[in-house]
Amino acid sequence: MAERRSDATRAAILVAARERFASDGYERATIRSIAADADIDPSMVMRYYGNKEKLFAAAAEFDLQLPDVSAIRAQEIGSVLARHFLRRWEGDDTLTALLRAAATNAAAADRMRDLFGAQLLPVVAAVCPDPADAPRRAGLVASQMLGLALCRFVLRLPPMVAMPAEEAAAWVGPTIQRYLTSPA
Amino acid sequence: MAERRSDATRAAILVAARERFASDGYERATIRSIAADADIDPSMVMRYYGNKEKLFAAAAEFDLQLPDVSAIRAQEIGSVLARHFLRRWEGDDTLTALLRAAATNAAAADRMRDLFGAQLLPVVAAVCPDPADAPRRAGLVASQMLGLALCRFVLRLPPMVAMPAEEAAAWVGPTIQRYLTSPA
DNA sequence: TCTGAATGCCAACAACTGTTGGCATGAGAG
DNA sequence: CTCTCATGCCAACAGTTGTTGGCATTCAGA
Incomplete structure (x- = not known):
C-alpha cells in the first residue's frame, strides 16, 4: 500500500488526540478541540476514525516495552x-x-x-x-x-x-x- | 437555627451526588441524573447548592479521621x-x-x-x-x-x-x- | 383564618456535544 | 486537457448539558 497524502493528517490527529486525552480526560477532550489542535476540520476526525470511541482506542494503543x-x-x-x-x-x-x-x-x-x-x-x-x-x-x-x-x-x-x-x-x-x- | 423542612431534601441530594460522582466522575454525573436519584427536580439542586461546582465541593467534603x-x-x-x-x-x-x-x-x-x-x-x-x-x-x-x-x-x-x-x-x-x- | 415565605415543579434558554451530508478543491492517471 | 477520486471545509442536525424564571403548593406565624 502506497503512502497516502492523508497519512500526515491522520498522524496529526492522533498526536493532538493523545495530548487532549492526557490533559483533559475522555469527556472533556472534544472532537472539536482535538481537530483545532491539529488544524483540521472536526469532520475529518470522524472520516478517518469513525467516532470518538474508536479515536480513543487508536490513541490509547500502547506497548509498555517491558524488558526481558x-x-x-x-x-x-x-x-x-x-x-x-x-x-x-x-x-x-x-x-x-x-x-x-x-x-x-x-x-x-x-x-x-x-x-x-x-x-x-x-x-x-x-x-x-x-x-x-x-x-x-x-x-x-x-x-x-x-x-x-x-x-x-x-x-x-x-x-x-x-x-x-x-x-x-x-x-x-x-x-x-x-x-x-x-x-x- | 431550627430544622428546616428542606434539610431532608438537601441531604438526599448530597447522598445522590456522592454516589453519582463516585460511579460516573465529575462530567458524566449530571445534575439531572443526581436529581432523578434523589426524586427531585433538577432546579432544586441549583437552588440549594448554587451550581454544579459548589455541589461537588459540598459532596466532596471529607475527613480522613486519621488516628492519633x-x-x-x-x-x-x-x-x-x-x-x-x-x-x-x-x-x-x-x-x-x-x-x-x-x-x-x-x-x-x-x-x-x-x-x-x-x-x-x-x-x-x-x-x-x-x-x-x-x-x-x-x-x-x-x-x-x-x-x-x-x-x-x-x-x-x-x-x-x-x-x-x-x-x-x-x-x-x-x-x-x-x-x-x-x-x- | 389570613398572610408571607419556603418549597417544589414545569418549561424554556443558550451553549455545547458527537455526528452527518453536501459541496468545493486539488492532484494524478488517462 | 479531461476525468476521477481522495482530501478538506461548511453548515446543519438532534440530543444533552448547566442554568434560569415563573407558577403552584404547602407550611408557619399572626
Whole structure:
C-alpha cells in the first residue's frame, strides 16, 4: 500500500488526540478541540476514525516495552522495573491519557485492565516464586506504579512532581521488589 | 437555627451526588441524573447548592479521621494506617468520588491536594525522623494508598477487587512503614 | 383564618456535544 | 486537457448539558 497524502493528517490527529486525552480526560477532550489542535476540520476526525470511541482506542494503543526479565539479576528487578515505568511514562502522553480517561470511561478502564493482563502479568509470572500468586503480585505492582503516576502526572502533588525520577525509582524500587519476590 | 423542612431534601441530594460522582466522575454525573436519584427536580439542586461546582465541593467534603499516631507503637504505624485507609474508603463513597473526579476536574484535584496537605502531611511529619522529609514521605504514602484505591475501586483490577482488605493491608503496611520511617 | 415565605415543579434558554451530508478543491492517471 | 477520486471545509442536525424564571403548593406565624 502506497503512502497516502492523508497519512500526515491522520498522524496529526492522533498526536493532538493523545495530548487532549492526557490533559483533559475522555469527556472533556472534544472532537472539536482535538481537530483545532491539529488544524483540521472536526469532520475529518470522524472520516478517518469513525467516532470518538474508536479515536480513543487508536490513541490509547500502547506497548509498555517491558524488558526481558530473564536477563536481569533477580535482586535488581524491582528497581529496573520502577525506572523503566517512570521513563516510559515521561516520554509519552499515551499512558497519562489512558490513566486519566480510565477514571471515568469504561472502555478506557477495560483497556487498562487489558494492558495489565497482557503485558505486566506475564512478566510478573516469570519472576515470582509461585505462579499462582502472579495475579495478586502483579496487582500490587500496578497499584504502586499507577499510584505513583497518578500523584506525579495527574494529581500533580507538589512533592511528587518535584522529586527527581531517579529518587522516586529508588524509593519505589524496593516496594516493587518485595511485591514480586517476597515469600508469602 | 431550627430544622428546616428542606434539610431532608438537601441531604438526599448530597447522598445522590456522592454516589453519582463516585460511579460516573465529575462530567458524566449530571445534575439531572443526581436529581432523578434523589426524586427531585433538577432546579432544586441549583437552588440549594448554587451550581454544579459548589455541589461537588459540598459532596466532596471529607475527613480522613486519621488516628492519633502518638498512641501507636512506632513499628505498627504502617499497618495501622493501611488498615485505616482501606476501612475509610470502603465505608464511604466520598473518597472514590473525589478520586474519580480529580482525574479530570481541576477543582477536584485541588481538593485532593488540600486533603493531602491538611490531613496526611501533619501525621507524617509527626512520625518521620526528619520533618524536612515529611512532604516527600507523605507523597510516597499517598502514591501507594491512592494507587491501591485506584486499582481496587476505580479501575477494578480483578485480583485487587478479590483480595480481602486484611490481606491488602498486610501487603501494603510494610511499604507505608518504610516510606514513613526508613532512614534516608 | 389570613398572610408571607419556603418549597417544589414545569418549561424554556443558550451553549455545547458527537455526528452527518453536501459541496468545493486539488492532484494524478488517462 | 479531461476525468476521477481522495482530501478538506461548511453548515446543519438532534440530543444533552448547566442554568434560569415563573407558577403552584404547602407550611408557619399572626
